[in-house]
Amino acid sequence: MSGEPYQVIGDLYNRIFTVQATHIDVKVDYAVWNQIFANLPKDYKLPDAAVLLLDKPF
Amino acid sequence: MKILLATFWGIPHVGGVWKYMTQIQQRLEAIGHQVDLMGTTIDEAGFCIHNRGRVISKEKLRPFLDAKLAAPYAPQMHSHPLIRYYEENRYMMELSAAYMGLNQYDIIHTQDIFTGRALSRVKPAHVPLVAQVHGSVSGELHSHFRLHPHLGIGENSPAWRYCKTIEYYGATAGDVTITSTQWQKNELMHDFGIPEHRITVFQYGLDTADFWYKAQAGTTMHRPPGKKMIIFPARLSFVKGVDVLISALGMLKYMRNDWECWIVGDGEKREELERQANGLALQGLVHFLGVRHDIPALLMQSDIFVHSCIQDNQPFSVMEAQHAGLPACVSNAGGLPEMVEHGVTGLVSPVRDPVTLAQHLELLLRNDEFRLQLGRNAAAWAAGHWSLDLMIDRLLNLYTHVMNH
Numbered sequence: 001m002s003g004e005p006y007q008v009i010g011d012l013y014n015r016i017f018t019v020q021a022t023h024i025d026v027k028v029d030y031a032v033w034n035q036i037f038a039n040l041p042k043d044y045k046l047p048d049a050a051v052l053l054l055d056k057p058f
Numbered sequence: 059m060k061i062l063l064a065t066f067w068g069i070p071h072v073g074g075v076w077k078y079m080t081q082i083q084q085r086l087e088a089i090g091h092q093v094d095l096m097g098t099t100i101d102e103a104g105f106c107i108h109n110r111g112r113v114i115s116k117e118k119l120r121p122f123l124d125a126k127l128a129a130p131y132a133p134q135m136h137s138h139p140l141i142r143y144y145e146e147n148r149y150m151m152e153l154s155a156a157y158m159g160l161n162q163y164d165i166i167h168t169q170d171i172f173t174g175r176a177l178s179r180v181k182p183a184h185v186p187l188v189a190q191v192h193g194s195v196s197g198e199l200h201s202h203f204r205l206h207p208h209l210g211i212g213e214n215s216p217a218w219r220y221c222k223t224i225e226y227y228g229a230t231a232g233d234v235t236i237t238s239t240q241w242q243k244n245e246l247m248h249d250f251g252i253p254e255h256r257i258t259v260f261q262y263g264l265d266t267a268d269f270w271y272k273a274q275a276g277t278t279m280h281r282p283p284g285k286k287m288i289i290f291p292a293r294l295s296f297v298k299g300v301d302v303l304i305s306a307l308g309m310l311k312y313m314r315n316d317w318e319c320w321i322v323g324d325g326e327k328r329e330e331l332e333r334q335a336n337g338l339a340l341q342g343l344v345h346f347l348g349v350r351h352d353i354p355a356l357l358m359q360s361d362i363f364v365h366s367c368i369q370d371n372q373p374f375s376v377m378e379a380q381h382a383g384l385p386a387c388v389s390n391a392g393g394l395p396e397m398v399e400h401g402v403t404g405l406v407s408p409v410r411d412p413v414t415l416a417q418h419l420e421l422l423l424r425n426d427e428f429r430l431q432l433g434r435n436a437a438a439w440a441a442g443h444w445s446l447d448l449m450i451d452r453l454l455n456l457y458t459h460v461m462n463h
Contacts, residue, residue, distance in 0.1 A: 010122045010125065010126070013122075014126075017126045017127070017131070018131075018132075019126075019130075019131035019132070021126070021130075021131055023125045023126065026121065026122055026125045026126075028118070028122050029118050032114065032118045032157060033118075033122075035156075035157050035159075036153050036156045036157045039156040039157070039159055039160070039161070039180070040153075040156050040180060041179075041180065041182075041183075044152075044179060044180065046123070046126070046127060046132075046149055047127055047132045047134070047135050047145060047149070048145070048148075048149070048175070048179065050227065051145070051175065051220075051223055051224055051227055052132070052134040052135060052141075052145070053134075053223070054134065054137075054216055054219040054220055054223050055219070055223065
């Protein structure tokens, strides 16, 4: 198994989701997601609520 | 200066946005700047910094997003497949950009509304963003919805409203918004309420050295003796209105027979357009050449350029045709009337009006002196107007201004 990416439970990164549900069976590549997480703004959220309001903001 | 040019679309591609990005990259790197090009990989399997060979696969992101953004947690995202497609891909672009690291750039210049919104959400606050709008995504999609009522997408449906909403947020994502035509500026002001002072207009430029190099390299195609050539280089998609030209040629055939037509490009409409041409008995007169890399040389062998599009902003194909000294028969869609002056550098017909287009083609085929004069006028206009040096100067000034404010 050497060379395979180190997998961690995705719930570690739940902070970026508006609805923080648990998915203990979903694993992510630690190196990739740690780098993403480190570079995201603190207030970053998914999904993009403003766009999904689907309402004219103007 | 370290600059990121970014697009939502696959790179490298044949279209105008990629040409625009590479022109900027080449010119700015020649004077000591560093320019990275970000986009979707051409197989759509990931996102890349193309010139650095850096790629992140969507499969590192998608399964996790699918779980966390399933319908119970993000119901609006699932209210239509179109919304889900664009939003999921945009979120993957946001995460990919974070992975690549935006902190290294002095300025970010996005090339479409999806990228504008995406990178504005993940960039560091101190890095300015210039949002370029090359066309109207909502305009194109709304036209598509209107012409395909069986899709069931009306003005109150989520997919329709999504197009308008994402266009607003994408176009306003930057510290400044650039567009190349007054038409597009007016659309942004009137349809999306973007304040005039936030929009900068300057036209594209064409790398004439590259154009003339390719023109002189020649082509394997030869014009048939005794015929004049009509040429329409474009992606074969609905919005380009190739079907309008074919309808016009179906009429022109009964007016005169001293012409043939090259349709250069490929796309999802190709089979349908070939059927249309065959149905009008245009075999032998209309030739579908597919994607070619010798368009400048083909233009040099042509007599009349056509761009009968439904909507377009400022296509490079018109600039190239004008440099080649061809009169342009264009529709009055979008920014085209800003490129072609009726009766001076070409002839302008209403959108989706094959009768007028056929009359314009007939006039130019009948009157050699008029056709050649329009071509000469077009070449003179092109030489003064489509300057790449001027465009790069304006862009650099804008970058500097945005970085200093």
